[in-house]
Amino acid sequence: MSKLIDTWKQQQKTAQKLNNQFVKKLKIRPPKKLDEITGELHDEVFSEINCLDCANCCKSIPPLLNDNDIRKLSKTLGLSSSDFHEKYVRIDEDGDRVIASTPCPFLLDDNSCSVYEARPKACRQYPHTDRAQFVSSLKLHAENSRYCPAVFHILQRLQHKLD
Numbered sequence: 001m002s003k004l005i006d007t008w009k010q011q012q013k014t015a016q017k018l019n020n021q022f023v024k025k026l027k028i029r030p031p032k033k034l035d036e037i038t039g040e041l042h043d044e045v046f047s048e049i050n051c052l053d054c055a056n057c058c059k060s061i062p063p064l065l066n067d068n069d070i071r072k073l074s075k076t077l078g079l080s081s082s083d084f085h086e087k088y089v090r091i092d093e094d095g096d097r098v099i100a101s102t103p104c105p106f107l108l109d110d111n112s113c114s115v116y117e118a119r120p121k122a123c124r125q126y127p128h129t130d131r132a133q134f135v136s137s138l139k140l141h142a143e144n145s146r147y148c149p150a151v152f153h154i155l156q157r158l159q160h161k162l163d
């Protein structure tokens with residue numbers, strides 16, 4: 001297992017408060033070229049983490065589903081859209097459609113995804129740290145650092161860089 005996953009497991013609980021404080025400060029006064037810096041940190045951290053050693057997002061966060069996701073997944077599984085809904089979809093507390101259970105029913109024992117080519121857009125985009133406008137998702141990144149070791153280390157390295 002990656003060393004970064006081990007350190008996240010050891011430190012994420014105690015670092016959570018600091019991460020929250022850090023993103024609050026960052027929101028008030030974001031540095032110039034923040035997206036450029038975080039884009040580089042995203043590439044750096046993901047070069048050191050293998051998601052197949054982790055899969056914590058698939059084990060703990062039910063992905064959002066849009067119409068296109070449901071169409072593709074139903075087709076891949078050979079189900080009608082209504083059968084797919086019945087078997088795999090629930091409405092969450094925000095009124096969004098999400099995969100009904102965690103860990104995700106499509107996660108395999110080796111941490112790979114059995115519907116990889118048809119996986120939802122939310123899975124393809126997670127953890128959103130390579131997106132432009134890093135600053136507009138700071139609260140989300142602080143929250144995600146509890147679930148995703150990569151986000152945790154991106155925030156940690158960003159703090160060290162800006163100190």
Ligand code: SF4
Nearest residue numbers: 058104106107113123
């Ligand atoms: S669909 Fe695949 S990538 Fe998305 S949560 Fe499930 S197992 Fe993970």
Ligand code: SF4
Nearest residue numbers: 051054055056057148
């Ligand atoms: S939680 Fe983060 S590091 Fe772990 S599998 Fe998901 S994206 Fe990869």
